[in-house]
Amino acid sequence: MNTLSPLLQVANPQLPPLSTGFFVISTIVKMLVVFTVYMVGVALLTLAERKISAWIQNRHGPNRVGPGGLLQPAADGLKNFMKEETYPEAAYKPLFVLAPILSFIPALTTWAVIPFGAPFPTRWGRVDMVVADLPVGFLFILAIGSLGVYGIVLAGWASNNKYALLGGLRSSAQMISYEISLGMSTIPVLLLAGNVTLGSIITQQAYGGWNVVNLTIAFFIFMVAAFAETNRLPFDLPEAESELIAGYHTEYSAMKFSLFFIAEYANMVTASALMVTLFFGGWDVPFTGRDNIGPYSGWLTLLSVGIFLAKLMFFLFLFMWIRWTLPRFRYDQLMSLGWKFMLPLALAYIIVIAALILILSVAGIGRGAMYSSIFGAVNIALVVIVFAILDRGRIISPAYGRMKGTRLRGLQAVAARSPLATRSGAGARD
Amino acid sequence: MAINVKVLDRPIEDVSYIRATVKGMALTFKHLVNPHKVTVQYPEEKWQLSPRWRGTHRMLTTETGKAKCVACGLCPTVCPANCIKLIPGEDENGNRYPLLFEIDEFRCIFCGYCQEVCPEEAIHVGRHYENSEYSREGFVYDLERLTAQTHPVCEMWDPEDPRGE
Numbered sequence: 220m221n222t223l224s225p226l227l228q229v230a231n232p233q234l235p236p237l238s239t240g241f242f243v244i245s246t247i248v249k250m251l252v253v254f255t256v257y258m259v260g261v262a263l264l265t266l267a268e269r270k271i272s273a274w275i276q277n278r279h280g281p282n283r284v285g286p287g288g289l290l291q292p293a294a295d296g297l298k299n300f301m302k303e304e305t306y307p308e309a310a311y312k313p314l315f316v317l318a319p320i321l322s323f324i325p326a327l328t329t330w331a332v333i334p335f336g337a338p339f340p341t342r343w344g345r346v347d348m349v350v351a352d353l354p355v356g357f358l359f360i361l362a363i364g365s366l367g368v369y370g371i372v373l374a375g376w377a378s379n380n381k382y383a384l385l386g387g388l389r390s391s392a393q394m395i396s397y398e399i400s401l402g403m404s405t406i407p408v409l410l411l412a413g414n415v416t417l418g419s420i421i422t423q424q425a426y427g428g429w430n431v432v433n434l435t436i437a438f439f440i441f442m443v444a445a446f447a448e449t450n451r452l453p454f455d456l457p458e459a460e461s462e463l464i465a466g467y468h469t470e471y472s473a474m475k476f477s478l479f480f481i482a483e484y485a486n487m488v489t490a491s492a493l494m495v496t497l498f499f500g501g502w503d504v505p506f507t508g509r510d511n512i513g514p515y516s517g518w519l520t521l522l523s524v525g526i527f528l529a530k531l532m533f534f535l536f537l538f539m540w541i542r543w544t545l546p547r548f549r550y551d552q553l554m555s556l557g558w559k560f561m562l563p564l565a566l567a568y569i570i571v572i573a574a575l576i577l578i579l580s581v582a583g584i585g586r587g588a589m590y591s592s593i594f595g596a597v598n599i600a601l602v603v604i605v606f607a608i609l610d611r612g613r614i615i616s617p618a619y620g621r622m623k624g625t626r627l628r629g630l631q632a633v634a635a636r637s638p639l640a641t642r643s644g645a646g647a648r649d
Numbered sequence: 650m651a652i653n654v655k656v657l658d659r660p661i662e663d664v665s666y667i668r669a670t671v672k673g674m675a676l677t678f679k680h681l682v683n684p685h686k687v688t689v690q691y692p693e694e695k696w697q698l699s700p701r702w703r704g705t706h707r708m709l710t711t712e713t714g715k716a717k718c719v720a721c722g723l724c725p726t727v728c729p730a731n732c733i734k735l736i737p738g739e740d741e742n743g744n745r746y747p748l749l750f751e752i753d754e755f756r757c758i759f760c761g762y763c764q765e766v767c768p769e770e771a772i773h774v775g776r777h778y779e780n781s782e783y784s785r786e787g788f789v790y791d792l793e794r795l796t797a798q799t800h801p802v803c804e805m806w807d808p809e810d811p812r813g814e
Contacts, residue, residue: 275677277684544677545670606667 236344245346253330253350261484262292268484268539275543295477302473307379310470314377319471319478322370325363326485332356333492334418336502336524340515348502348520349418356417357409360493361402364448367486368394371450371457371467374479378470386466389550390450390457396557397447397454403565404440407572408497421501427586431498433594434572435602438498440565445490447557450483451538453545456553491534495527502527564605571601700804703759704777706752707802708795709770716796717771720745724763724772732756733763750792754780765805773802 236242266281266288273280281288306312336348353359368391375387408430409415412423424430431438447454458466468479495501502523548556575597584590689696698704708716720737732755738748764773777800782788 271681274681274684277680277686279686279688279690282690540674540677540681541670544673 234345236341236346238343241343245341246350249346249348249350253335254327257327257330257485257488258481261481261488262296264484264488264535265295265480266291267535268542271536271539272543275540299474299477304475305470305472307470309379311377311379314373315470316475318370318374318377319475319482320370321373322367323478323482323485325366325370326482326489328363329360329489330492332359332417333489333496334421334501335492335527337519337522338515339517339520345515347418348524352416352418354416357405357415357420357497360417361405364401364489365394365398367448367482370479370482374471375457375467378467380470382463382465383467383469386457386459386463386469389459389463390467393447393450393454393456393553393557396554397444397561400440400557400561400565401444401448403562403569404437404444405497406565406569407434407437410569410572410576417496417501420497421503424500425503428591428595429498429500429503433591433598434498434568435598436564436568436605437572438494440561440568441498442494443556443561445494446538446541447553449486449490449538451487452542453548454553455547456550459547487535487538488531491531491538494534495530499530568601571597698776698778700776701806702776702778703761703774703803704800705754705775705780705798706757706763706790706795707773707775707777707798707800708750708792709773709802710796714796716747716750716792717769718747718750718792719769719771720747720750721768723766723768727762727766729760729762730756730758732758747792750795752790752795754788754790755785761803761805764803776801776803 236245269291270280270288272278281291284290284294306315331350332353334347334349334352339346339348371390371394372387375383375385375390378384408420411427411430411433412420414420414423427433446452450457456466457463458468460466463469468476471479504519504523504526575594579590579593584593708718710716720735722735722737725731725733725735732753734749734751734753735747736749737745739745759774761774767773772795775798777798780788
């Protein structure tokens with residue numbers, strides 16, 4: 220200790236810690252805190268989902284266990300622990316057991332690189348509010364995120380059940396299709412930030428405006444792809460209750476089923492965190508400029524963590540809100556949306572943004588108010604083009620129609636005149 | 650393509666999935682913030698039964714606590730489900746009374762004819778719905794059980810006052 224103490228005293232609260240010991244301890248503490256908060260959050264999310272679905276459907280939702288149903292997740296967990304673990308006779312057991320774990324771990328691992336707050340100053344040095352500040356942060360997320368499909372595919376295959384297998388197959392097709400758009404939609408973000416470190420993406424947004432303002436279409440593609448990646452409605456084809464019983468987890472029971480359930484919510488949290496980080500400025504406190512340059516303080520850390528959680532909860536709510544609003548896509552709609560619309564749009568958007576950045580740098584406009592306003596104006600123009608002019612059911616709607624409206628109305632007029640029509644004009648407006 | 654998916658024809662210029670989604674989300678949000686919850690929280694709150702509700706039976710009694718039934722045999726005769734078993738008896742004063750009066754509530758279709766036909770206003774269908782039992786035998790109500798019931802009874806439809814006003 221005597222040899223260490225001089226070292227401890229020269230450590231600057233605003234700079235990274237000097238001693239390895241402190242770094243290790245602080246990392247372990249961060250891991251435990253993130254893991255605990257994450258798991259408790261996921262448990263509470265299951266309750267939130269049931270409550271929100273209930274409210275949307277004019278019901279009460281679970282309200283028997285604990286005050287207002289707050290202990291419902293604990294009761295569910297207990298129930299799942301006490302239930303029997305069933306193993307189908309024809310299942311391949313090693314993979315059958317491994318699959319739930321495989322679907323859960325990638326979602327959890329991604330959280331290691333997501334920054335969730337401004338650095339926290341201590342007398343032994345600055346503690347970054349991220350478990351592992353990887354220089355390749357974003358690439359790590361893409362790599363780990365695509366592992367998630369293995370859990371589902373293996374579950375579907377190892378169950379030796381036709382519905383489970385169909386669910387697994389659908390899931391692999393869906394996740395691979397949307398993985399591409401997901402990756403492509405983030406390239407404009409990387410172009411703008413000039414870096415794949417999540418920390419620098421956040422810093423860029425703190426100075427140049429949130430990416431959702433500058434790159435709305437990229438955000439839109441990313442969001443839709445994130446919905447597909449997490450198997451949430453309207454993209455829940457892998458588990459489609461009404462078609463495939465429960466899809467890939469048909470044969471699972473007790474805690475193994477619960478693990479799939481947890482994995483779904485964990486994926487949701489991770490996808491929300493990614494949307495926040497890449498497009499909503501991460502932990503950046505809105506309308507302030509000083510939160511990224513310091514001096515850091517405990518209050519700033521607390522505030523930024525709170526802001527991050529608020530943004531996260533907004534997206535989690537959005538996930539649930541959309542789930543209880545939209546019906547499931549048909550399989551061909553899903554595929555055509557992914558390949559015929561999302562991918563070309565993402566590719567075209569990369570070209571537009573890259574060209575814009577090139578033009579701005581050739582014109583000698585540096586990062587600043589001018590740069591942001593030009594970006595904003597171009598963005599507004601693109602949004603209008605895509606959502607107001609192109610979006611007339613031709614590309615955005617997955618429900619492709621082959622008939623012109625005028626022709627359809629002509630046919631409806633003919634049908635209305637026929638003796639078979641009971642009421643005049645019946646169905647003309649439907 | 651081996652399998653042709655039937656694609657519905659719809660006017661492509663008018664359809665916007667995004668706009669439809671936003672509209673739908675506005676609707677669900679309206680319900681979310683302003684739900685009109687109709688669920689009755691059962692054990693705490695109970696549903697207000699209609700005065701004409703026809704539930705499990707109840708036999709009314711005289712002031713002395715005896716069943717009002719005079720074993721006339723009208724209710725087993727009128728019962729369309731044949732669920733009333735009645736064996737009449739007679740005491741030393743010549744008053745008829747039921748030796749055995751049993752209603753099988755599983756067979757009963759709750760038409761209320763027994764109440765309507767009863768000249769003594771003895772047998773009634775009740776305004777009552779919590780009938781669970783642990784055995785099937787428990788659903789055959791004998792006279793003792795029928796007289797012990799305390800729940801309110803059905804007010805039959807009155808042709809003079811068809812709306813119950």
